[in-house]
Amino acid sequence: RIVMRHSKSIEETAALFTRYLKLVMEHPRYSRIVLGLPGLLLIILSILSVLNLLYYYWIALLIVLGVYLLYKGFGIDRQFHNFYRWIKEYSPPPLPVQIANFSAIAAFICVGIGVFLGWNGAAAEVKTPPVDLGGWLALAPAIAGGFIEHSIDLIIVGACVLLFGRAVKWYFERDIKLLRTVVIVSVIIWSRQIFIETSDILKNPETSYERLIFSIVIGVLIAIATILIVLVCYRAFHGFFERKGEQVEEFGEEG
Known part of the structure; x- marks a missing residue:
């Protein structure tokens, strides 16, 4: 009879990994970074491959990353959200x-x-x-x-x-x-x-x-x-x- 003993640290690591993976998959903020951005890059790669324009991929990669960093760095998402909330709550003056x-x-x-x-x-x-x-x-x-x-x-x-x-x-x-x-x-x-x-x-x-x-x-x-x-x-x-x-x-x- 063979007896297998599982390490408690391995189980905790697996549980922690599963929890973070679930967080990445379900949380909109993290899923946009971990899943959305790579997905966009893969789509661009596939389109350029079909068009036989792979030499443009690095340019497209730099443009996408630059736009994303600019978007997050200057808080454009928060500004759009604040502007939308201001429009929604705006009350015209007399x-x-x-x-x-x-x-x-x-x-x-x-x-x-x-x-x-x-x-x-x-x-x-x-x-x-x-x-x-x-x-x-x-x-x-x-x-x-x-x-x-x-x-x-x-x-x-x-x-x-x-x-x-x-x-x-x-x-x-x-x-x-x-x-x-x-x-x-x-x-x-x-x-x-x-x-x-x-x-x-x-x-x-x-x-x-x-x-x-x-x-x-x-x-x-x-x-x-x-x-x-x-x-x-x-x-x-x-x-x-x-x-x-x-x-x-x-x-x-x-x-």
């Missing part, structure tokens, strides 16, 4: 805040395009690039005039759009800044004419400056008239702004 944010984005786009057009307009003033600093200084007024002429319209529109969005927000907040914004917008709109006259003088110094002075005077009068109108409106509707305690969130809930 409507006035949305209008203000949208107007800010639209204003940024308008100003950006205006600067781009201004840059092109300034570049068009340089027919032949000067070779020294004196030549650039001589062209500086014309370059500035070209930039102003081609960019001022969209820059003014962007500023007005931004202030309009803020004004809507302050209206629902019953904030006195609404009246101040009306004055600023009126001045900004008329300032376009001042900038246009300035650009004409910069591009052609022989142009008469009377129209520029006239535009500045009219702008000052418009600002004074707007301030007076705003003061009259404030005295007539001061009770509206005194109720500032009402929060914008109430409007958002009603909407």
